Amino acid sequence: MARNVLGGELLPCSHEPLTGFYRDGCCNTGGQDMGLHLVCAVMTAEFLAFSKGAGNDLSTPREEWGFPGLKPGDRWCLCMERWVEAFQAGFAPKLVLEATNELALEWADMATMKEYAV
Template sequence: MSDSSPSLPPSLNVLGEPLEVCGCQPMTGWFRDGHCRTNAADLGRHSVCCVVTEAFLRYSAAQGNDLSTPAPAYDFPGLQPGDHWCVCAPRWLEAYEDGMAPPVRLEATEDSALDVISLELLRANAA
C-alpha cells in the first residue's frame, strides 16, 4: 500500500477492526489515500465514510461546502450520489441533526469519529 504518511500507526474502524478503504474514485480522505483516517493537522476530522446522497450534496452546498462542482485546480471531479467520501465528523453530526445525513460505512469509518458521534448513532445510520 502506498502511504503518504508512514509515521501513522494502522487505524482502526468504529467496530475495533482494521480500517477499510472508503473510496478511490474519486480519491478521498485527509491523506487522499482512500482511507478516512486523520491526524492532529486535520482540524475537520475527515473520519466518517459515507455514501453520499443528492440530499446531502445539496445540504453541504447550502452550508458553504460545494462537493458537487468539479475543481480541476485541486484534481477534484465533483461528487455524484453513490460516491463514497470521507466526511468531517462534526459536519456529519450536524447533517444528522438537520435530517440530511448520508449513510455511513462502519468498516471504513475511523474510530476517532467516536469522539464526536456515538457508535449507536453510526450503527443506526449504517449503509
C-alpha cells in the same frame, strides 16, 4: 494502524473518487487534519444539496484542486462536524462503518452510527 468504529482494521473508503484527508483512500487523520475527515459516507442528492447550502460545495468539480465533484452513490471521507450537522438537520448520509475511523466515536455514539450504516 488506524482502527474502524467496529474495532477492526480501518478499510478503504474510496479510491474512485480518491478520498481521505491524505488522499490515500482511507479516512485517516492526523495533526494537520483540522476538519477531522473521519466518517466514510455514501453521498446522496439531499446531503450534497445540504452541504452546498452550508457553504461546502462537494458536487462541483474543482480541477485546480484535483477534485472531481461528487455525485450520489460516491463514498467520501467527510468532516465529522459536517456529518453531525447534517444528522441534526435530518440530511445525514449513510456510513460505511468498516471504513469509518474509530475516532468518530468521540462525536457520535455507536447506536446512531449503526442506525446510519449501509
